[in-house]
Amino acid sequence: MKSAGVTSLATAVTTATVAQAQTGPRLVGPGDVPVTLMVNGKRLELKIEPRVTLLDAIRNRADLTGNKRVCDRGTCGACTMIVDGRTVYSCSTLAIEVQGKQIRTVDGLASANGAMHPVQQAFCDTDGLMCGFCTPGFVVATVAVLEKHPNATRDQISKGLDGNICRCGTFVRIMEAAMKARTVARG
Numbered sequence: 001m002k003s004a005g006v007t008s009l010a011t012a013v014t015t016a017t018v019a020q021a022q023t024g025p026r027l028v029g030p031g032d033v034p035v036t037l038m039v040n041g042k043r044l045e046l047k048i049e050p051r052v053t054l055l056d057a058i059r060n061r062a063d064l065t066g067n068k069r070v071c072d073r074g075t076c077g078a079c080t081m082i083v084d085g086r087t088v089y090s091c092s093t094l095a096i097e098v099q100g101k102q103i104r105t106v107d108g109l110a111s112a113n114g115a116m117h118p119v120q121q122a123f124c125d126t127d128g129l130m131c132g133f134c135t136p137g138f139v140v141a142t143v144a145v146l147e148k149h150p151n152a153t154r155d156q157i158s159k160g161l162d163g164n165i166c167r168c169g170t171f172v173r174i175m176e177a178a179m180k181a182r183t184v185a186r187g
């Protein structure tokens, strides 16, 4: 699932290589270049180096710090965001390659009046966290699963969260939160 970030990185490199072979090299960077991102429904105009990851662009340039950098190498899921409906590891996705796509972070889940998303509320209600570093990624991944499968089975939820790791070992309560959120979201 979260291999999407790494895979798309490889695809971007392959595509660039093919394009170079056909049309000659098109240099971008290494200095700052304009990058436009649609994050949580808002347009962000940035000037960043092409090598900047989606996670760094959003945390360091847009000051949306909800999603965490933990491993920074596509293994833990703490940085999970939703890009055009699919979960990605934002630490392993270049910001420049997701221009024109709809990006959602944990920061954008609450409603305009500040009410938590049902998944966020479920994590609070079930005490589904300890240190909390993994929590934003688990919350985003849970939202993605339930948007895809509103009546998700335990197995579907488990599969949807299998790219995320909780080093505190709170998996039982995380699953409890996801199952509870499923019923709340369904009403």
Ligand code: FES
Binding pocket: 068, 069, 070, 071, 072, 073, 074, 075, 076, 077, 078, 079, 080, 089, 090, 091, 092
């Ligand atoms: S911080 Fe991105 S996968 Fe761990």
Ligand code: FES
Binding pocket: 129, 130, 131, 132, 133, 134, 135, 165, 166, 167, 168, 169, 170
């Ligand atoms: S609550 Fe600490 S890593 Fe999950």
